[in-house]
Every structure is written in C-alpha cells, then in structure tokens.
Amino acid sequence: MYYEEFTQGQHFKSRSRRITATDVENFTTQTWAVNPIFLDDERARERGLPSRVVPGALTFSYMIGLLYQLGIFDHILALASVSSLTFKAPVMVGDEIEAEAWVLETRETKNPERGIVKIGATCINKTRQTTCLECEMTFVMIRKKRQ
Numbered sequence: 001m002y003y004e005e006f007t008q009g010q011h012f013k014s015r016s017r018r019i020t021a022t023d024v025e026n027f028t029t030q031t032w033a034v035n036p037i038f039l040d041d042e043r044a045r046e047r048g049l050p051s052r053v054v055p056g057a058l059t060f061s062y063m064i065g066l067l068y069q070l071g072i073f074d075h076i077l078a079l080a081s082v083s084s085l086t087f088k089a090p091v092m093v094g095d096e097i098e099a100e101a102w103v104l105e106t107r108e109t110k111n112p113e114r115g116i117v118k119i120g121a122t123c124i125n126k127t128r129q130t131t132c133l134e135c136e137m138t139f140v141m142i143r144k145k146r147q
Helices: 021-031 041-046 056-068
Strands: 011-018 076-087 096-108 114-125 130-142
Touching: 011 056, 021 056, 056 076, 056 096, 056 114, 056 130
Parallel strands: none
Antiparallel strands: 011 096, 076 130, 096 114, 114 130
C-alpha cells in the first residue's frame, strides 16, 4: 500500500501460521540464539514451562511477515522504529499465531515522495487463546507518484 492508502483507524488481520520445531531450529542456528528453552523440552520444563518456547524475536518476525502477506508493506522505505514492544505470553512450538494491526497515525514529511505511518500491532496465539505480543511501529512509506 502507498502512504495515501492508509487511514487512521484502518484495521488489518492476517491469516495464521503454525510455528514448527524446524522454524525454531533454523532461527536459533541463524541468529546464534541457542537458549536451551528454545531447543529442549526437558530443559524448558525444568524452568517451569510446559515445553520448548519460541524465541520472542522469531514471533515478532513472523508477525511482521504475516502482515507483509496482506500487502500493506509493498511500498515501504524503512521501518523507522518499534516502540512499546511487550511480550505478553509465551508461544510454544506447534502453536498457531496470527497478526492484527491498525493505523494509529499518518503524517506527511518534508519530502513529497514519502510519508509516515504509525501502526499498532498485536500477535495472537490462536492455540492458547492469548495475546503473545503488542507493539507500535513507525514506517516510512512511498507516496503515489503525482501526475
């Protein structure tokens, strides 16, 4: 979407995605985030968790990816900031998540070729019926070319 296509209050809801053990293993290998609670059910249980936990950074990344699938970031120049990122509940391997987002604010910039869009987002764990994370993100978006 171009900057002009966003309106305050506009709401978006993604399809869902199940997070697999392979997803977690690939993520931890690529990022070196090799916490035992991400990789071993027994170690997670020793720490009071029911099973392996999905890294919060992976959950956040998948939330962004689910929103990308909606086409709302087709004309993005930059993710300028993420604020108020709060992890509310764990996501376990095998859980299904979905993303919801809404436009909080749009504003023009000095550059007539771009605009700012501030979006609130929530990631829902459909398996456990919980909100797993919330945040606000600010994007620099391309404007439609003027004729």
